[in-house]
Amino acid sequence: MKARAIATVALLGLLAGCAPSTPAASTATVTVGTHQFQVQVADTADEQRAGLSGRAEVPKGTGMLFTFAGRQERQVWMAGMQTRIDAAWIVDDQVLATDTLDPCTLTDQSQCPRWTSPAPVDALLEVPAGALDGIEPGTHVTIREDQP
Numbered sequence: 001m002k003a004r005a006i007a008t009v010a011l012l013g014l015l016a017g018c019a020p021s022t023p024a025a026s027t028a029t030v031t032v033g034t035h036q037f038q039v040q041v042a043d044t045a046d047e048q049r050a051g052l053s054g055r056a057e058v059p060k061g062t063g064m065l066f067t068f069a070g071r072q073e074r075q076v077w078m079a080g081m082q083t084r085i086d087a088a089w090i091v092d093d094q095v096l097a098t099d100t101l102d103p104c105t106l107t108d109q110s111q112c113p114r115w116t117s118p119a120p121v122d123a124l125l126e127v128p129a130g131a132l133d134g135i136e137p138g139t140h141v142t143i144r145e146d147q148p
Contacts, residue, residue: 026040026041026145027041027146028041028065029144029146030063030065030125030142030144031141031144032088032132032139032140033135033140035132037127037131039062039064039127040062040063040064040065041065042066043066053078053081055082057083057128058083058127058128059128060128060131061131062127063125063126063127063128063131064125064126065124065126065143066123066124066125066126067122067123068121068124070122071091071121072120073119073120074089074116074117075114076114076115076124077104077109077112077113077114077115078102078112079104079108079111080104080106080107081103081104081105082103082105083128084102084103084129085101085126085128085129086098086099086101086126086127086128086129086130086133087125087126088124088127088141089118090121090124090125091119091121091123092122093141093142094138094139094140094141095135095136095139095141096117096118096121096137097117097137099115100129100130101115123141
């Protein structure tokens with residue numbers, strides 16, 4: 001009986017190692033005017049809720065792209081963030097507006113400030129603070145999804 005239990009545990013361990021892994025997050029190259037960023041794409045509700053929270057920094061040239069189904073007014077918060085970021089509100093492949101968002105180290109998002117898009121948008125780009133300096137409304141945005 002003891003040998004059977006050990007064999008079962010060993011088999012379960014092997015099967016666990018063969019289990020499918022969680023798919024890697026999709027990535028894209030986003031060009032805003034002459035600025036280019038390699039970003040993670042947050043296209044599920046869970047990915048969008050988590051956003052960039054918990055990261056000590058957002059390295060230069062990187063960020064996160066939030067893609068939305070349909071155009072509508074959107075709101076973001078910085079719960080669990082440790083660093084400032086720039087945000088570009090995007091509609092029809094153009095920058096509608098940019099904001100610099102201050103971190104909120106609290107994890108309860110209801111305790112953190114919120115930023116609302118100035119009009120309905122279909123995407124939001126978050127990158128390191130200062131990376132969007134000089135970007136004006138109307139600047140063209142190109143999004144190229146990377147192939148796995």
